Amino acid sequence: MKVTRREFVRGGVTAFTVSFAAPAFLSELARAQGASRRNLVVLYLNGGNDALSTLVPYTDGFYYSRRPTQAILAGSVIQIGTDTAGNQLGLHPRLTGLKQIWDQGDLAIIQRTGYQNSSRSHFQGTDIWSTANTQNYTGTGWLGRYLDTLPSPVDPLAGWATTREVPRMLMGNRVSVPAIPIPVSNYAFQSPNGTGTEGTYSRTAMAQLASHLPPDRPHVSFVNGTMQAALNTLDKVGAVAAYKASVTYGNDGLSQALSAVAGAIYNQLGTKVFWVTTGGYDTHANQNANSANAGYSNLMGVLNNGVTTFYNDLRNQGLLQDTLIVQFSEFGRRISENGSTGTDHGAGGLMMAIGGAVNGQQLFGTAARLQPGHPTLENNSADVRFETDFRSVYARILDNWLGVDSVPILNGNFRNPALTFI
Amino acid sequence: MAKPTPLMEHLLRRAGFGMTPAERDKWSRYPYSLAVLALTSFNPEKTDIDQYIGTPGYVGITTRGSFQPNSVINDARQRWLFRMVHSPAPLQEKMAFFWHHHFATAQSKIAGILGSSADATRTMAAKPQSDPAGAKGQIELFREMALPKFRDLLVAVAKDVAMLYWLDGYLNRRGQPQENFGRELMELFTFGVENYIETDVYAAARVFTGWNLVSTGTRGTPQGYWAFNYNANQHDTGVKEFSFAIYPDGSHRIEARSAAQGMQDGIDLINALAIHPETARRLARRLWVWFVSETDAPDADFVNQIADTYLKSDTDMRVVVRAVLLSSHFTNPSRYYQRYSWPGEFVARAMKEVGHIGFSVDTAIPAMLNMGQQLFEPPDVNGWDLGPSWFTTGGMLARMNFASQLAQNQRFALRDAARSSAGTPESLVTFVTERLSLPQLSGGERGTLTDYVRAGGAWTASDAQILNKAGGLAHLLTGSGEYQFV
Secondary structure (H helix, E strand, O other): OOOEEEEEEEEOHHHHHHHHHHOOOOOHHHHHHHHHHOEEEEEEOOOOOOOOHEEEEEHHHHHHHOOOOOOOHHHHHHHEEOOOOOOOOEOOOOHHHHHHHHHHHOEEEEEEEEEEOOOOOHHHHHHHHOOOOOOOOOOOOHHHHHHHHOOOOOOOOOOOEEOOOOOOOOOOOOOOEEOOOOHHHOOOOOOOOOOOOOHHHHHHHHHHHHOOOOOOOOOHHHHHHHHHHHHHHHHHHHHOOOOOOOOOOOOOHHHHHHHHHHHHHHHOOOOOOEEEEEHHHHHHOOOOOOOOOOOOHEEEEEHHHHHHHHHHHHHHHOHHHHEEEEEEEEOOOOOOOOOOOOOOOOOOEEEEEEEOOHHHOOEEOOOOOOOOOOEEEOOOOOEOOEEHHHHHHHHHHHHHHHHOOHHHHHHHOOOOOOOOOO | OOOOOOOHHHHHHHOOOOHHHHHHHHHOOOOHHHHHHHHHHHHHHHOHHHHHOOOOEEEOOOOOOOOOOOOHHHHHHHHHHHHHHOOHHHHHHHHHHHHHOOOOOHHHHHHHHHHHHHHHHHHHHOOHHHOOOOOOOOOHHHHHOOOOOOOHHHHHHHHHHHHHHHHHHHHEEEOOOHHHHHHHHHHHHOOOOHHHHHHHHHHHHHOOEEEEEEEEEEEEOOOOEEEEEEHHHOOOOOOOOOOOOOOOOOOEEOOOOOOOOOOOHHHHHHHHHOOOOOHHHHHHHHHHHHHHHOOOOOOOOHHHHHHHHHHHHOOOOHHHHHHHHHHHHHHHHHHHHHHHHOOOHHHHHHHHHHHEOEEHHHHHHHHHHHHHHOOOOOOOOOOOOOOHHHHHHHHHHHHHHHHHHHHHHHHHHHHHHHHHHOOOOOHHHHHHHHHHHOOOOOOHHHHHHHHHHOOOOOOOOOOOHHHHHHHHHHHHOOOOOOOHEE
């Protein structure tokens, strides 16, 4: 039987109790683990990003014949040169800021990322990308396993989900990651009698109630452990709410989440992994690829504004060298458009790596040729076939950025020496 | 006041949203089996309490201009929360909530398609009796078909205006099949991801070609709306082949039939999925999680028995849910407080138990968003992540802070109710504890609470002390880990 994410979390409830029972001396821990200030920001495009509209093969005639209404017009793409196979490629016209980052040498794109027998299910696909396991994708996430390697006891802010849920990718066996949704100013303690002395009594009593971890009722211990984690992280997160950015972030969810991430990095809270997501990529309909202010163009606009603002903020604060942003989505989309001005679920997609330390202005891998029958395609040439195993991207990040051995975390050697993006 | 048995409290937490003091009195007079019968026997035509919205004696709402629950999404949320607190048929609202998760549809995507939040709200929440076009929102469908034949519900959902927009069925045309609905029908609404292959998705998409919408009334006027329309011209009449049996004779093929008859393709596929044994078992597992326990995995005997009841009753959920509530797996005291409450359950129960006169359900809406549950806005078609997943640090803080807001609002009423029981810190703790449905507290937990009452000076049971501490205790207990379980 398929184990759902919820069932997985339940299985981890017992282990949870143990990690919360240990006292946490936050600042010392942050220092001990802060030998490197490097951090990773995972950016998930929720819904299955249409990679062929992000990075456009604008000289491939079959791109236009198979997408009579949904192809990005060749005249509008932002040309960024050719890949190693000589395919000419261009960014979506709304990615103007990403083009500047590209020109700075801080953006690398890895084409045709995926895996054999790609799942076309959102949920299975996301689980596979999260666990880094294409066969058994019901366990811990690859970044949860990374966080599990940090010296114990782990800082409660070692991981940081800017969402209301903690994604499977950040779930480990030992480490629990807080969910600190936007706006972070909500992440505060309230009492019915205000914040004075009576409020202090309330907080003291609540912390005592949360310290109750009955071993025979692990579910209660789990919830109380979560309450402890909340109470233990409130004050540090409060500093992030007061962060003064060097640029003005947009009001959309992605921009606001990235603003909180910048605040956490600026305040040196010691967070190693951030999780940020933006949705709307399940473009079965109304993709309207060529409409300047609709559908997919809006998605690209949100992505471009959020990432560019964040990049500029970190650069201004002198923090660009410490941060690596890696973007993924659960699958690419069908090559031929579907008649609903959209595209259905496909296979191979693309990933981006952005940061001061990135070996950028490079296209890794080769684009698909969209002519039916071409070996870069699969599923009767309906979908793009993967070329670079997504786990080799993970391996590079673990080995060369986070500074841990990727093999035990990924349960195999997925190193690919050609992937020199970091 | 009579005191209900722990089993009755358990039943009303699971099949309802807890009990107000008056409801405790009412339900304590029922024998258990009669209570199950009463809870499962509602007539949806006679459970309407909307006329009490905004009247004294009920939880309040917050109006901005006028209250328009058929077209303003925040007002629709308020109306549903009002019903959760006050419905005389709590299981009707509970099952509507269950179906809202099972067929998870989000208003915002529809608003994006229609370019109108008001029209999208109508597709989700409009009450036909008060909508100018008689529009029936998806949640009203679920309330009307709260305990339906599941096969009938699947057909109704396949024709539902909100669903046709949500999973793009309105665009599904001959020669241009749209896979979204067909895939999720199999993966999420019926038998699950392990039971079909990719070509089944392509075939299912073709089955539902022509299941589209048509405009009714005059666009741009209140009478303008949409209706389901089987568009024979857009139906793919060819053979559809599946990897699983569609017909009782074991045939995997839906044979070619005329365009005029082609709607039967969809009915045949839905019927095959509805009575598939894996659908029966998947629903039984979901009902275990919803009603019985999240701390124990679904019991094999329970799943077999409930799946069997489902199939033998021709997918009748009234029969099935009754069997669940009467099963020894459900009634066993070891099942009490073994389910992680959904944010909607948590806020409704807190309002019923702590108090709600003078409180507005509107306060619960941003709080629920921070707890991870916005009504009419599940995160995706898979619904919400349940169980421990609700209990992130941010989600837990939001629960604690809602408890604080409610207690602050109710502290004068709590002071007045507690006054005669507040002689000692211990007696005040007992009073507030018994007002809520909670598992037995440990000595250590009681000690923490009495220490809290004593903190700040000798206890004299003055009105000022009771005001602070009765409200403070309601906050601590409702925000506690123990209270997060139903």
